[in-house]
Amino acid sequence: xxxxxxxxxxxxxxxxxxxxxxxxxxxxxxxxxxxxxxxxxxxxxxxxxxxxxxxxxxxxxxxxxxxxxxxxxxxxxxxxxxxxxxxxxxxxxxxxxxxxxxxxxxxxxxxxxxxxxxxxxxxxxxxxxxxxxxxxxxxxxxxxxxxxxxxxxxxxxxxxxxxxxxxxxxxxxxxxxxxxxxxxxxxxxxxxxxxxxxxxxxxxxxxxxxxxxxxxxxxxxxxxxxxxxxxxxxxxxxxxxxxxxxxxxxxxxxxxxxxxxxxxxxxxxxxxxxxxxxxxxxxxxxxxxxxxxxxxxxxxxxxxxxxxxxxxxxxxxxxxxxxxxxxxxxxxxxxxxxxxxxxxxxxxxxxxxxxxxxxxxxxxxxxxxxxxxxxxxxxx
Numbered sequence: 001x002x003x004x005x006x007x008x009x010x011x012x013x014x015x016x017x018x019x020x021x022x023x024x025x026x027x028x029x030x031x032x033x034x035x036x037x038x039x040x041x042x043x044x045x046x047x048x049x050x051x052x053x054x055x056x057x058x059x060x061x062x063x064x065x066x067x068x069x070x071x072x073x074x075x076x077x078x079x080x081x082x083x084x085x086x087x088x089x090x091x092x093x094x095x096x097x098x099x100x101x102x103x104x105x106x107x108x109x110x111x112x113x114x115x116x117x118x119x120x121x122x123x124x125x126x127x128x129x130x131x132x133x134x135x136x137x138x139x140x141x142x143x144x145x146x147x148x149x150x151x152x153x154x155x156x157x158x159x160x161x162x163x164x165x166x167x168x169x170x171x172x173x174x175x176x177x178x179x180x181x182x183x184x185x186x187x188x189x190x191x192x193x194x195x196x197x198x199x200x201x202x203x204x205x206x207x208x209x210x211x212x213x214x215x216x217x218x219x220x221x222x223x224x225x226x227x228x229x230x231x232x233x234x235x236x237x238x239x240x241x242x243x244x245x246x247x248x249x250x251x252x253x254x255x256x257x258x259x260x261x262x263x264x265x266x267x268x269x270x271x272x273x274x275x276x277x278x279x280x281x282x283x284x285x286x287x288x289x290x291x292x293x294x295x296x297x298x299x300x301x302x303x304x305x306x307x308x309x310x311x312x313x314x315x316x317x318x319x320x321x322x323x324x325x326x327x328x329x330x331x332x333x334x335x336x337x338x339x340x341x342x343x344x345x346x347x348x349x350x351x352x353x354x355x356x357x358x359x360x361x362x363x364x365x366x367x368x369x370x371x372x373x374x375x376x377x378x379x380x
Contacts, residue, residue: 039082042066053078088148092160094118097203102195103236105172105188112192113144114203115156115166128165129209129247129378130196131156132225134189136216137173139182139279144168146218151352151367155213158371163378165205167196171221178283182276182297185217186224187235193225194239207244211374216321216350219254219312223299227307233296248309248377250370253321253350256312256329257301258294263324300332309339311373313366315348317355343369 046066048058054077056063069081089098095116101109117128133156135146147156147168156166171188172180197207214222224233226249234240257263258280280293295301310333314326326342333340345352345366348359352366361369 035083036079039079039085042082042085043079054082088145089113090115090148090153090156090160090166092157094160102169102192103188103238105236108172110172110188110192111144111170112195113147113168114196115160115168116204117160117163117165127200127204127206128163129211130165130167130205131159131211131213131374132189132193132222133166133168134171134212134214134218134221134225135168136214136218138276139185139217140174142173142218144170151363152215154367155370158367159374162371162375164211164374167192174279176278178278178281181282182220182280183233183282183293186221186297187233189221189225190228190233191235191239193244194230194236194242197230197242197244198239200244207242209379210244210246211377212246212249213252213370213374214250214254215252216254219251219321220256220297220299221254222249222251223254223256223310224297224302225249226310227299227302227304232302246308247379248311248374250311250313250373252313252366252370253315253318254299254312254325255321256325256332257298259291259298260328263322263328300329303329303333303336303338303340305337307333307338307340309341309373309377311341311343311370313343313345313370315345315350315352315355315359317347317349320350341373 043052043054046054046059049055054063054066056067056075066077066082066085069085070077071081089096090113092115097114099111100114102112103110119126133144133147133152135142135144137143137146145168146152147166160166169189169192171185171192174180174182174185193210196203196205197210200207212222212225214220226246230242230244255263255276258276264276280297281290285293310329312326312329314321314323316323323344326344330340330342332338343366346360347355347357349355352359352363
């Protein structure tokens with residue numbers, strides 16, 4: 001096993017054009033190997049000249065995120081310095097299980113973090129409802145660590161206080177070569193849900209009380225997890241028989257329909273096909289499969305009268321995922337009598353950025369409504 005990890009990490013570090021100087025020796029700890037993998041992946045995103053280090057001038061915006069690691073002040077960050085970056089997690093004061101491997105695909109391990117609510121004396125064996133967090137980032141960026149940031153942190157800390165366990169999910173990200181597509185992102189997250197359902201007894205979780213919340217791209221994934229049945233969009237055969245029940249979900253500024261591309265046309269923004277189309281179609285699509293793939297990744301097509309309740313919260317000035325998506329989803333839901341509620345935030349762009357005036361309602365109200373919606377769908 002140690003030899004396998006050694007060879008895997010050496011392979012990662014020797015990506016063409018990147019002169020990385022370190023590899024994990026056999027016998028090093030799992031944490032050490034994981035830190036090298038994380039640092040290597042981070043370096044690949046910022047090392048524009050491929051010399052194996054990150055210089056400030058290569059990406060000034062990214063430099064601001066990493067400059068605290070430049071302890072000697074030479075304005076160069078090495079792999080060794082990147083490895084010292086602390087991976088953030090929710091500070092709850094309660095039990096947590098970090099970096100659980102839920103599946104391996106294409107020789108890559110995918111992880112989730114699981115946070116438990118407070119357990120009273122004598123309740124250590126109690127099972128908990130679970131809410132899954134699917135991060136945003138355009139299906140091509142972001143990480144499960146997004147849960148520790150800003151409004152997301154507040155939402156999930158409050159849900160933990162309400163008795164929820166929280167699972168923050170890592171998934172593969174779309175690549176320019178089209179090898180990884182949006183469908184893979186969704187299937188990975190579905191498999192994370194199936195993994196926790198299959199292992200619910202050991203992990204003290206209740207698979208009949210699953211919930212989901214995501215933002216932007218993660219909002220689309222959240223809708224897909226909520227509305228598609230456990231048997232749809234199958235991934236790892238090991239989890240194919242896993243059974244669970246989704247009870248409710250929340251999408252913050254997530255898209256609902258990719259077939260109806262005029263939902264994306266807004267002011268002078270680039271055409272949808274240049275922005276999101278390649279992430280859906282991938283490298284091997286044909287004219288015959290194009291429409292099928294758009295439809296398959298559109299949550300609106302999974303609405304049914306017995307769908308679990310969905311709350312969509314959308315900004316009326318969002319030019320990335322226009323507010324038309326929420327109105328469209330609501331209209332289609334009413335047609336099939338599916339339970340969809342929308343909340344429109346005035347003066348709000350993507351990520352609740354204010355546009356011209358303060359957003360209305362406030363970010364605090366958005367957080368409170370999100371938490372309330374999920375809590376109110378817990379079984380009595």
